[in-house]
Amino acid sequence: MxxxxxxxxxxxxxxxxxxxxxxxxxxxxxxxKPEYTASSVFERIVDIQEISLVQYNYTGVVGFDDRKTVGDINVPFTRKHFLVKYDGYIKGGIDFDEIDIEVFENRVAVRLPSPRIIENVIDEESLVVYDESNNIFNPIKIEDYNDALIMEKAKMEQEAREKGILDRAKSQAASLINTMVIDMGFEEIDISFK
Structure with missing residues (x-):
């Protein structure tokens, strides 16, 4: 027992x-607390890759007027012109592949690339032609429309930059990275731009 x-x-x-x-x-x-290295933080963030953070929508009207000339003299009956309305958008964002990250215990330093224009698109389905000439001596060509719209895209991109699209993209990127890094448990976060 x-x-x-x-x-x-x-x-x-x-x-x-x-x-x-x-x-x-x-x-x-x-x-x-899980131990993070610069590469593990980078892997988590880089999954995003290129992200558009801000979209700027625009509508415009482009006019085109041209005629053949000989020296400084306009040749009669060679004037060609058109007037087209269009809609488009511009996206500003950051390429997250170019991030630099340093980890120090409870602190992380993230260096982001400067924001850039990721996309500038004129919606072809939105094009409306209000006026165009039909001149047999100097007909309108597709290149005339393309050249006019390319110049409009550049003009709209400049307007979007002046209205702060890249500053808003920078602010959105910092906010997004801050949220992601806080979720990883870091107490001190330093976010800067190249």
Missing amino acids: GKIIKGKINLFLIMLNVLLIGILIITFTSNT
Whole structure:
């Protein structure tokens, strides 16, 4: 009978040790913060890759007027012109592949590339021609429309820059990165731009 009690006590002590070891493992693994390196933070952020953060919508009217000349003299009956209304958009954003990251215990420093125009599109389905000449001596060509719209895109891009599209993209990028890094448990975050 003494052997049975001694065996039960040994079994009880073994089970108590296993239970204590299990509690210690759970306690230490749940309270320890995951260790991040610059490359692990980079991998989490770079999944975004190139992201457009701000969109600027625009509508415009482009006029085109041209005629053939000889020297400084306009040749009669060679005038060609058109007037086209269009809609488009410009997207500003950041290429997240070019991020530099440094990790120091509870602090992370993230250096982002400067924002840039990612996309500038005139919606071809929105084009409406209000006026165009039909001149047999100097007909309108597709290149005339293309050249006029290319110049309009450049003009609209400049307007979007002046209205702060890149500043808004910079602000959105900093906010997005800040949120992601806080979720990783960092206490101090330094975000700057190249």
